[in-house]
Amino acid sequence: MTDRLSSTADGLSRAAELLRGGRLVAFGTETVYGLGGDATDPLAVARIFEAKKRPRFNPLISHFADADEAFRHVVPTASARILAERFWPGPLTLVLPRAADGAICDLAAAGLPTAAVRVPAEETALALLRAVGRPIAAPSANLSGAVSPSDADHVLEGLDGRIDAVLDTGPCAVGVESTILDLSGDTPRLLRPGGISVEDIEAVIGPVARVSASKTGQAPVAPGMLTSHYAPGLPVRLNAQSVEADEALLAFGSPLEGARVVWNLSETARLDEAASRLFAGLRYLDREGTRLGCRRIAVQPVPSTGLGLAILDRLGRAAAPRPAVQERSVA
Template identity: 65%
Template sequence: MTRLLPATAVAEAAALLRAGALVGFPTETVYGLGGDARNGRAVAGIFAAKGRPQFNPLISHFPDADAAFAEVVADDRAHALAAAFWPGPLTLVLPRRPDCRVDLLAGAGLDTLAVRVPSHPLALALLRAAAVPVAAPSANRSGQVSPTTAAHVLDGLGGRIAAVIDGGPCAVGVESTVLDLTGHGAVLLRPGGVAVEAIEALLGPVGRPLPLAAAEATRTLRSPGMLLSHYAPALPVRLGATTVAPDEALLAFGPPLPGAAVVWNLSERGELAEAAARLFAGLRWLDAEGGARGCTGIAAMLVPEVGLGAAINDRLTRAAAPRG
């Protein structure tokens, strides 16, 4: 059962997060479904609880700008925006630092990370007490209306997460504005709680993204709440492998196929949550190690098309897509 915790139970909710459990919590925008962003199993659990069809990038939440910028490379624009709008409903997409602690799955395998400092006092108290980056999409089943009360969270996710901490109704009620600062110009990826006019008053003109259909076709956008571009390995990926060549690296699921030059097993026990948690790290490792050993490609074994398997297969299909 999902426990409904009072606002005074911050320490208990923080302990659950540190233990790898999922906790719904209020922000000024909507309720978030929080998990320890360093813990791949917890992040995979977020996708499973939501029934999220793809590994979209998640927003990582922090108690202050210093904590957020310890994980990403922040330029003068990011610092100016943080000073003006944090804590608040603004998410910044920035390059990951080489020593970033956030699990690759939380960023959908990309070299960027979406970071935010919420302004809700209970959210800030929870983030300080947890002392870990907290990945948190909206606390609802994928495709359903975003929750603005603890009751909404229980209606959609009751029995699927450990707890929700009740901070009353959310003040803003719409998701955060998402701004991409990874290029020379700032690009608005999602309108939200901070008006773009306020951002432009600080930065100057802000670009708009491609329409979603074009974004999917070119796979250039990388934001929570949008169609996205995923990390793709340099080695070509072959799906549905039932045999493996001596010059191939193997992405295994369950008992590995014999004969591969190098092997990364997503889950020897065939557990989808473990496989999801190990997917992006595995592709990167096989790409580097396989390339160093002269491999010509990566052979990916079959993963069942159920639960998180659908998201894993979606990611692998994108990784195996023809290169332009």
């Protein structure tokens, strides 16, 4: 059963304790209830995807108690600082390059060079974020594809028994998700309309480009948008039953023999552990495999159940034929 915590000092303390321990806690913001997990802990983030039955490793929005804390983990532009001053706390998410010393993990950022950050306006949520003292990844607290929850009852309808607790802060004031604005390139781009209108944003920073959420038909790089994900430089070969001498190996369970370099997603074949280690493994094998003269990465089979579907979705995109010029990833 999922604990229902009241928004008292004791409830906040318990919720913060759970989050610091890598557990999952849903909490209300001014937009919708978010399913919170420590954004610096890949295993906690993997549990978010597992609880939601989320079919892909979409980038997740990391939540902070104030702009200064958020900007420790990303590289803010002048426009980002102006918008933060005007709209934070509030329903605006900014996509910015990840800082070299930022602590948001690869899985929360879907392996991309940018991260989505925001400061919510709900007072209890801010108190919780201050108590935890870490970035908290928090997509909507519902099963993937279901209607977003605007009160604690909605959360429990879909996630009771799948998460550790819900911090009941009452109905959400806005009830629709945050606006997502990409500031990682030369031109601001609206990735998802939401609680702050694009007209209000343009009144502050000037013209904003609108981006179709389905124009590419590829994997989401920010909530509400579709494009390609990070892929290693080395080609990827799926469902390997053997390994050639010039291949690196992404193993799952008992590793195949013969690879020059191996990264095991999970020696005990745990899908949550495999998800938490996927992006780090691809980066490691790309780097070390290239250094050792490997010509590609072989991937052992992963079950197509639970989190395995998300892992296979990501691996399938990494193994897809590469365009001559790849579109730049933005979130």
